[in-house]
Amino acid sequence: MKICGITSPGDAVMADSAGAAAIGVVKRSEERRVGEEWRSGGMLYHVGPYLARVCVSHTESLSDIEAMLDLNPDVIQISSPLELPHPFPARLIRVVGVGQPLPTDADAVLVDGSAGKGLRYDEEYAIGVVKESKIPVILAGGLNPGNVAHAIRSIRPYGVDVATGVEDSPGVKNERKVREFVRIAKGCEQ
Numbered sequence: 001m002k003i004c005g006i007t008s009p010g011d012a013v014m015a016d017s018a019g020a021a022a023i024g025v026v027k028r029s030e031e032r033r034v035g036e037e038w039r040s041g042g043m044l045y046h047v048g049p050y051l052a053r054v055c056v057s058h059t060e061s062l063s064d065i066e067a068m069l070d071l072n073p074d075v076i077q078i079s080s081p082l083e084l085p086h087p088f089p090a091r092l093i094r095v096v097g098v099g100q101p102l103p104t105d106a107d108a109v110l111v112d113g114s115a116g117k118g119l120r121y122d123e124e125y126a127i128g129v130v131k132e133s134k135i136p137v138i139l140a141g142g143l144n145p146g147n148v149a150h151a152i153r154s155i156r157p158y159g160v161d162v163a164t165g166v167e168d169s170p171g172v173k174n175e176r177k178v179r180e181f182v183r184i185a186k187g188c189e190q
Contacts, residue, residue, distance in 0.1 A: 001185045002138070003178055004056060005163035007171035009046040018179045019186065021159065022052035024077065027068050054093070077110065093138065098125045102133055109133055110161060112140035118164030126155045145180040152188040160185055 003015040004024030015023050047053065055073040057064060060080045068076055069089060076088075079095035084105065094103035097113030111126045113119070120142030130137045136158035139151055144165030152160060164170075166177040 001159055001182060002052075002054060002161040003163075003166065003173065003181075004054075004140070004161050005167070005171060006173070011173040012046045014173065014175050015178055016047045016051045018175070018182045020051065020178070020182055022054050022075070023047065024054040024056040024161070024163070027055045027057050027064075027071075075107075079112075096129070098122050102129065106135060108136040108138055108158065110138040110140055111157070112161070114141045118142055121151070123151075123154065126157070130156055143181075145177055145184055148181055148185050149188050152185060 001020055002022035002024050003011075003018075003020045004026075006012050006015060006023045006025050012023050012025075052074040054075040054077050055068040055071065056077045057068065058079050059065065060082050062082065062084070065076065065078070065082065065084065073090065075091040075093055077093040077095065084092070086105065088105070091107045092105065093108045093110050094106040095110045095112055096102060097111070103109055109129065111121060111129050113122060113125070118141070121139060122141075126137075126139055138159045138161050139155055139157040140161035140163075142165065143151060143160055143162045148160055148162070148165075151157075162181055166173055166181050168174045
């Protein structure tokens with residue numbers, strides 16, 4: 001599972017120690033969760049070697065993608081249909097919502113019609129994407145410690161992604177909520 005919208009080195013380290021598989025840090029976006037240290041790429045280096053570091057962006061600019069690649073993240077996640085060079089030099093997650101076609105050039109697809117705003121996922125659509133997709137499907141959108149078990153059991157995604165559902169305010173993670181989310185999500189994997 002990924003804890004997304006990380007804005008501070010402290011939250012990055014906390015997500016790592018809680019057992020998250022990945023952190024998402026918003027880059028090249030008007031998103032309210034862009035941390036100052038992330039602008040220079042420094043936040044990527046505060047976590048251990050077993051935590052995947054994901055650059056998340058809503059950009060439609062190839063030069064923004066190139067700048068993110070210069071930071072050497074493990075994964076790039078984008079929500080735009082931006083055409084990228086092939087082969088792409090990093091793992092790629094594409095975000096899709098209801099009515100959008102499944103990508104053919106990604107390593108995984110993230111179902112989130114709210115584009116990081118925390119609006120609840122469309123269960124029927126998400127189930128359909130899991131059935132149709134030939135690549136791993138990650139579920140996001142309105143997840144929190146109270147509903148993640150149901151989401152995992154009913155949709156059967158490859159992974160889950162949370163931001164607002166574990167926050168006290170935009171960009172400020174609540175350690176108790178993060179740990180509870182990770183614990184519950186991992187319990188459903190068995």
